[in-house]
Amino acid sequence: MNERINFETPENIKISYQLAGPGTRFLAWFADCIFLTLFCLFLLVIFVAIGFSVDGVFGDLFESSRRDDPFRKDPQFSMVFLGIWIMIWSLGSFVYFGLSELCLHGQTIGKRMSKIRVVKSDGFSLDPISILIRSIFRLIDQLPILWIVPVLSDSSQRLGDMAAGTLVISDEPSEISPVREILCDRTAAESKFRITAAMLARSRPSDFSAIETLLERWSSLHEEERTALTSTMVLALAERLQTEAPPPAEYQQYLEDLLAAEYRRQSRSLG
Incomplete structure (x- = not known):
């Protein structure tokens, strides 16, 4: 069962939130990765299309892709291709998660589907600085060995949450009077x-x-x-x-x- 966190704002307003569990957060992250992969593939197609149309080093490298089995005949091409993909994935991840949480008020597409949201640890909405810190730490938090951190954390926080002072809460509508x-x-x-x-x-x-x-x-x-x-x-x-x-x-x-x-x-x- 997910725990609730209770606190008071500086104005003495009592706030209570249901914390999102690691399982729900993983499902949201997995859904986001699907959308992110599609987004990065779209960017990669555009980048490759541009590469075919330009001259110079990239033009020479992409020229080998017109032959049969370019990865076997031109190892340099495969390395460049891999480097481009890593660059696009890292940049896409930074932009996708950061921009989504900024525009969707602490949510991404995956978080919205899983009905969870990111808030400040004092209950207030995210600010740009918190989103930036979370986005920077996400590059580290995606390492499989660090997935254990939210499981061990009392508040289900990953390293980025701890550094930014944020929590992931359930966005399920609660009963109100x-x-x-x-x-x-x-x-x-x-x-x-x-x-x-x-x-x-x-x-x-x-x-x-x-x-x-x-x-x-x-x-x-x-x-x-x-x-x-x-x-x-x-x-x-x-x-x-x-x-x-x-x-x-x-x-x-x-x-x-x-x-x-x-x-x-x-x-x-x-x-």
Whole structure:
């Protein structure tokens, strides 16, 4: 069973991730190697086509490929061909994995198929420096003898992960509350109340937890109990956020808009 990793952000927001196991990571890597091989073969065909069309040393070397069995008759050609292939594979690997993780937010095609993702060890999304370090170390990590490293690591990290400070986590959708599911899709334009970044900075993590709990239990509470809890919470929040309290008829809307703004902030910050 894969382990979970729990930590808090500098803003005291609790984050929990399911770590991806070595088996899942290997399947993702194997799928990526298939796509990478096809990509490198495409580049090789282009390179060989260019080699046939140019003069000079490469033109002379590629000239031997027009004969029967060029590898046996011209060992130099086979060495150059092998060198070209290694160069294309190394460069293709660097570009494919680095560009994929940058553009797909910590994923490659193989990782997306396996539903895993790379994040920073603090839970935030990857930055270009982390991707660069991972890409450089990948040339070493692909050595078969080093495949044992993620198996022995408590967090299933390869050497590149350790150097870059990254983790590979499961990207499987987890169960979320109906309130969070609804409010996560609410945009700022759909909100009645304007919630600023300064207001969110003055709030506490416990505030949002209390709001979420209240809204989840909203329909099960008696009207008197709901009114009392909502009034107490909204007035306290308005004072802490240094803003004017809304009319009682709009208390629920105010809490929903505030919680939706916090969800949007978390979505922008986390991986």
